[in-house]
Amino acid sequence: MTLxxxxxxxxxxxxxxxxxxTVFDGYRVVSHELKFPRWWLPVLDVIYWxxxxxxxxRVLYASNNGEVRAYVFIGLAIGIIxxxxxxSKAVIVTVKWLIRAVQAFISFVLKCLDIIIVKPLLxxxxxxxxxxxxxxxxxIFLLKIVIQLVRPFWRLLVWIIRPILRPIGRWLSPYMNKWQVAEKLRKLGLQIVNLWTKWFRR
Structure with missing residues (x-):
């Protein structure tokens, strides 16, 4: 190998x-600023090394076909020192500034989305x-008026067809008791009232 x-x-x-x-300081600053769990640090150290x-x-192989000599370690040591x-200080300050800038940008985007999308939807x-x-x-007001207007005609109609309905009622009564029609209608009415209260009476 030549000089x-x-x-x-x-x-x-x-x-x-x-x-x-640079990479070591960068990931250390990021892990500290983003508050990574402490148990992550040894894992990140292993991954880093x-x-x-x-x-x-890979760099050594590209430069001298992977030959390991003393000057290789000297060069690494000089570079790290x-x-x-x-x-080191400049890199740490720069990385912190970049983190703050990214956080500010994300906060700005979220606020814009809140103003443009979330608040109009609400x-x-x-x-x-x-x-x-x-x-x-x-x-409901209109229905009450209609009911009041129709009520006399309804009562007249019921009075007219009552003789016909009584035999039918006696015939259907065992089936209605068997199928618990009255109880099911009562539960359905309660569910409708609960839904109505939930959505329109808050």
Whole structure:
């Protein structure tokens, strides 16, 4: 291996050390700012070192066919030391700023969605509820008027057909008792009243 290739490999390892330091500080800041559970940190450390070893070996293989020499470790060590002396604080500040910027952007998007979509839908729901409530009250009022108008004719009709209904009622009475028609109608009426109260009398 020529001297130029050795210096080239050492420079590449130096850059790899800088990259390792940057990624390490970056994921540490992210895990702290986003409040990852503590038990995640050892797992992330293992993943980081495995990924770093694979990347460094791949870079080393591309630069000198994977030959491991002393200058390889010297280059890595120099890169890591230079990073922590010169760039660590700047990277940490930058990563924190990026996290704040992303959080602010997400908060802005959520507020826009709330103003543009959620609040209009809630307003539309309340408006429809008011309209349906008013419509139902007006319908009940009209039905009461109609019932009052029809009541005399209904009573007259019942008085006329009562002689016919009595035999039919006696004939149907055993079946109605057997099928519990009155009880089922009563339960159905209670369910309708409960639904009405739930949706229109809040």
């Amino acid at each position: 130029d290739m050795q210096w080239m490999t050492m420079a590449v390892m130096l850059l790899s050390g800088l990259g390792m330091g 495995m990924a770093a070893a694979l990347v460094v070996f 230079l990073y922590y002396l010169l760039l 307003l539309l729901y309340k408006l429809l509820k008011i309209i349906l409530g008013f419509g139902s009250a007006f319908t």
